[in-house]
Amino acid sequence: MLIVQKYGGTSVANLERIRNVAERVINYKKQGHDLVVVVSAMAGETDRLINLAKQITPEPSPRELDMLLATGEQVTSSLLAILLKSVGYDAIALLGFQVPILTTDLFTKARIKEIKTERLRKELALGRIVVVAGFQGVTEDGDITTLGRGGSDTTAVALASALKADLCEIYTDVDGVYTADPRIVPRARKLRKISYEEMLELASSGAKVLEMRSVELAMIYKVPLVVRSSFNYSEGTLITEEDEEMEKVLVSGVTYNRNEARISIYGVPDRPGVAAKIFGPIGEAGIIVDMIIQTARPDGKADLTFTVPRPDFKQALEIVKRVGEELGIERLEGDDRIAKVSIVGAGMRTHSGVATKMFETLAKHGINIMMISTSEIKISCVIEEKYTELAVRALHEAFNLEGEVKEEK
Amino acid sequence: MLIVQKYGGTSVANLERIRNVAERVINYKKQGHDLVVVVSAMAGETDRLINLAKQITPEPSPRELDMLLATGEQVTSSLLAILLKSVGYDAIALLGFQVPILTTDLFTKARIKEIKTERLRKELALGRIVVVAGFQGVTEDGDITTLGRGGSDTTAVALASALKADLCEIYTDVDGVYTADPRIVPRARKLRKISYEEMLELASSGAKVLEMRSVELAMIYKVPLVVRSSFNYSEGTLITEEDEEMEKVLVSGVTYNRNEARISIYGVPDRPGVAAKIFGPIGEAGIIVDMIIQTARPDGKADLTFTVPRPDFKQALEIVKRVGEELGIERLEGDDRIAKVSIVGAGMRTHSGVATKMFETLAKHGINIMMISTSEIKISCVIEEKYTELAVRALHEAFNLEGEVKEEK
Numbered sequence: 034m035l036i037v038q039k040y041g042g043t044s045v046a047n048l049e050r051i052r053n054v055a056e057r058v059i060n061y062k063k064q065g066h067d068l069v070v071v072v073s074a075m076a077g078e079t080d081r082l083i084n085l086a087k088q089i090t091p092e093p094s095p096r097e098l099d100m101l102l103a104t105g106e107q108v109t110s111s112l113l114a115i116l117l118k119s120v121g122y123d124a125i126a127l128l129g130f131q132v133p134i135l136t137t138d139l140f141t142k143a144r145i146k147e148i149k150t151e152r153l154r155k156e157l158a159l160g161r162i163v164v165v166a167g168f169q170g171v172t173e174d175g176d177i178t179t180l181g182r183g184g185s186d187t188t189a190v191a192l193a194s195a196l197k198a199d200l201c202e203i204y205t206d207v208d209g210v211y212t213a214d215p216r217i218v219p220r221a222r223k224l225r226k227i228s229y230e231e232m233l234e235l236a237s238s239g240a241k242v243l244e245m246r247s248v249e250l251a252m253i254y255k256v257p258l259v260v261r262s263s264f265n266y267s268e269g270t271l272i273t274e275e276d277e278e279m280e281k282v283l284v285s286g287v288t289y290n291r292n293e294a295r296i297s298i299y300g301v302p303d304r305p306g307v308a309a310k311i312f313g314p315i316g317e318a319g320i321i322v323d324m325i326i327q328t329a330r331p332d333g334k335a336d337l338t339f340t341v342p343r344p345d346f347k348q349a350l351e352i353v354k355r356v357g358e359e360l361g362i363e364r365l366e367g368d369d370r371i372a373k374v375s376i377v378g379a380g381m382r383t384h385s386g387v388a389t390k391m392f393e394t395l396a397k398h399g400i401n402i403m404m405i406s407t408s409e410i411k412i413s414c415v416i417e418e419k420y421t422e423l424a425v426r427a428l429h430e431a432f433n434l435e436g437e438v439k440e441e442k
Numbered sequence: 443m444l445i446v447q448k449y450g451g452t453s454v455a456n457l458e459r460i461r462n463v464a465e466r467v468i469n470y471k472k473q474g475h476d477l478v479v480v481v482s483a484m485a486g487e488t489d490r491l492i493n494l495a496k497q498i499t500p501e502p503s504p505r506e507l508d509m510l511l512a513t514g515e516q517v518t519s520s521l522l523a524i525l526l527k528s529v530g531y532d533a534i535a536l537l538g539f540q541v542p543i544l545t546t547d548l549f550t551k552a553r554i555k556e557i558k559t560e561r562l563r564k565e566l567a568l569g570r571i572v573v574v575a576g577f578q579g580v581t582e583d584g585d586i587t588t589l590g591r592g593g594s595d596t597t598a599v600a601l602a603s604a605l606k607a608d609l610c611e612i613y614t615d616v617d618g619v620y621t622a623d624p625r626i627v628p629r630a631r632k633l634r635k636i637s638y639e640e641m642l643e644l645a646s647s648g649a650k651v652l653e654m655r656s657v658e659l660a661m662i663y664k665v666p667l668v669v670r671s672s673f674n675y676s677e678g679t680l681i682t683e684e685d686e687e688m689e690k691v692l693v694s695g696v697t698y699n700r701n702e703a704r705i706s707i708y709g710v711p712d713r714p715g716v717a718a719k720i721f722g723p724i725g726e727a728g729i730i731v732d733m734i735i736q737t738a739r740p741d742g743k744a745d746l747t748f749t750v751p752r753p754d755f756k757q758a759l760e761i762v763k764r765v766g767e768e769l770g771i772e773r774l775e776g777d778d779r780i781a782k783v784s785i786v787g788a789g790m791r792t793h794s795g796v797a798t799k800m801f802e803t804l805a806k807h808g809i810n811i812m813m814i815s816t817s818e819i820k821i822s823c824v825i826e827e828k829y830t831e832l833a834v835r836a837l838h839e840a841f842n843l844e845g846e847v848k849e850e851k
Contacts, residue, residue, distance in 0.1 A: 048497055085521060088457055090528035097527070097535050101520035104513035111510035112494060118506070119499035126506050130539065131584050175540050 039189035042076035044263035074105025095140030106166035129169035136170035143178035148195035183244025194254035204263035209270035212434040228275035238375035239290035284378035284432040294346035300363025375413040448598035451485035453672035483514025504549030515575035538578035545579035552587035557604035592653025603663035613672035618679035621843040637684035647784035648699035693787035703755035709772025784822040
């Protein structure tokens with residue numbers, strides 16, 4: 034098999050952990066697999082470098098910032114290749130510009146345009162373990178770029194896709210994807226298998242195990258993805274195309290997100306173009322609106338409620354206040370002590386009654402629902418922040434997600 | 443003027459010092475000069491990275507070691523460019539592969555083959571300050587290389603030569619080239635001007651201010667070189683072609699080297715091929731012999747004395763012992779408590795009596811001379827180590843080198 038493995042920052046945090054990674058890589062190599070290994074910077078290194086640049090100026094020149102940040106992965110990939118070679122395994126470290134991984138020139142959040150695979154295939158044909166510096170690429174002009182948050186995951190998935198790899202393993206510091214955050218629900222169960230769509234909904238609604246972008250990429254190019262821990266040998270979670278088995282599961286997981294804030298506008302004139310007047314300036318300020326609910330009132334006006342990321346709350350409120358005065362609204366309300374709890378499951382497509390069960394469960398525990406939004410395989414409710422843990426535990430129990438961790442099936 | 447400036451590790455040791463560098467660079471830019479600025483890694487960073495690799499294995503794979511070490515200069519060049527741009531000066535950081543600086547593939551001590559100047563000229567024409575990461579280059583295959591000890595000086599001189607720059611300034615933590623080590627001779631005088639040849643002899647006989655390789659390169663390509671401090675604004679030392687003024691100076695400086703050891707072989711059969719039998723195996727062991735003196739004796743045998751670097755002393759002694767037994771020598775002697783003191787001056791070419799004065803001066807102070815070697819513009823004497831300071835001070839005085847530091851002439 035051709036396997037792409039990606040090791041995150043905590044997995045390569047120091048030489049001892051890099052040794053563990055090498056051991057694992059060698060194990061796979063011994064089994065006869067071809068290996069491309071993507072590494073992140075040592076935990077904390079990227080932040081250290083960003084901090085250096087920010088000490089100089091709050092807005093470092095993006096091109097040079099990328100050149101600076103790219104050193105983090107350059108160090109780890111060199112060290113891992115040095116280690117593999119020192120114990121007799123032929124390896125070669127390749128940087129973004131050497132693969133090459135061609136990207137757009139949108140520095141600090143570049144997109145991969147193309148990965149040339151000739152060099153990779155040549156090195157693999159020579160029997161070498163190819164170690165690739167994650168997170169970085171190069172423009173057509175030879176400038177170094179970085180791929181933004183979760184960039185090394187993206188590198189791994191993109192490489193797996195370009196090489197048509199059999200598997201892409203994402204090694205991190207958690208065992209896999211769980212039915213709920215184990216810190217809140219101690220009996221949360223690790224999922225053996227989950228669909229791309231479910232993983233996307235979990236990620237978008239608060240699960241932090243994978244960045245959405247790499248899951249999207251894996252889904253588009255049908256790259257089988259495994260999330261697992263580099264600290265033990267337990268099987269992780271396979272993220273793949275939806276199958277019959279998955280459809281039978283009503284709910285796969287419960288997530289929460291405490292990073293949002295709610296803004297409600299009462300008595301908005303209900304005429305065309307009003308929404309654009311409100312959301313236009315918010316979008317221009319770079320603020321991403323998550324949920325939006327509009328209710329028409331009998332008096333011809335409307336009430337509008339939406340959520341924004343909590344760090345943008347104040348700014349969004351000011352914008353709405355200004356626009357609201359122009360529009361002549363009745364009242365404005367803001368609340369940053371909210372949380373969003375969501376249930377996700379491919380089975381919702383074919384089963385009814387899931388939403389009802391969710392609302393009943395929350396009601397039974399005296400939790401008021403402020404907002405509801407749904408997708409084909411997800412239902413999210415905004416509640417008071419203080420009820421977060423209670424809601425997650427109650428929903429986890431109501432949908433029978435608890436259980437022993439089942440490693441093998 | 444087009445000026446290439448190089449700032450060493452202590453000059454960019456932290457953000458505060460990088461700020462000083464930026465200030466100096468901006469000063470020059472304001473005067474209308476075109477600037478290419480070469481930077482080293484922050485002081486200590488290269489050693490830290492080497493240490494990381496050596497913790498993995500005593501002999502890290504050279505290709506990946508170079509990839510690792512190159513990050514040091516990548517960080518500094520990014521930071522300096524970020525800083526310059528943040529205060530409104532257009533700048534661009536370029537790595538070895540981006541210039542490109544093409545080198546041989548002899549990793550960890552690559553030689554520069556060619557510097558393509560199109561990109562550099564384009565950026566200069568745009569009015570940009572070009573910041574180049576020192577010490578690194580790239581092979582035709584796109585592998586990152588480093589240039590060995592003093593590599594950033596080499597980068598600067600090679601860039602100055604390729605661009606036909608008017609001046610190459612090497613910024614370091616000393617004011618310039620002195621008539622003697624100021625730690626030993628407090629009244630040592632800074633030299634205003636010195637020839638390439640003299641600088642080479644000074645460097646080869648112990649002065650540490652510049653690596654020989656960059657001086658050689660400057661001499662070959664006639665690059666006017668200035669050594670000066672980045673910690674003050676005093677004029678440094680200009681290293682340039684020999685002129686009449688220099689010829690008038692009998693002796694320019696006194697140097698010493700305590701890093702050698704002496705091996706003497708008595709009663710060597712004086713027949714062809716003997717020297718090769720002795721120095722062959724020493725050379726094969728990678729040991730570089732400095733001075734060699736052979737004396738023929740009336741009995742048809744010879745005595746042979748030579749010096750080796752002190753760290754290689756033991757190994758050299760063992761080799762000679764083994765070979766000596768085969769040759770049937772009389773006696774073997776080794777001594778690692780020696781020092782070499784040298785006087786250097788272009789004036790020696792045209793003046794006589796310099797050697798005599800040196801020997802007399804040492805004799806007057808009761809210092810025994812063990813070995814003597816001379817070049818056109820240098821005389822070196824090996825003496826007992828304990829006399830080093832005394833010898834340097836006595837010679838400095840005898841040749842009237844003392845004086846006030848004269849900044850302006």
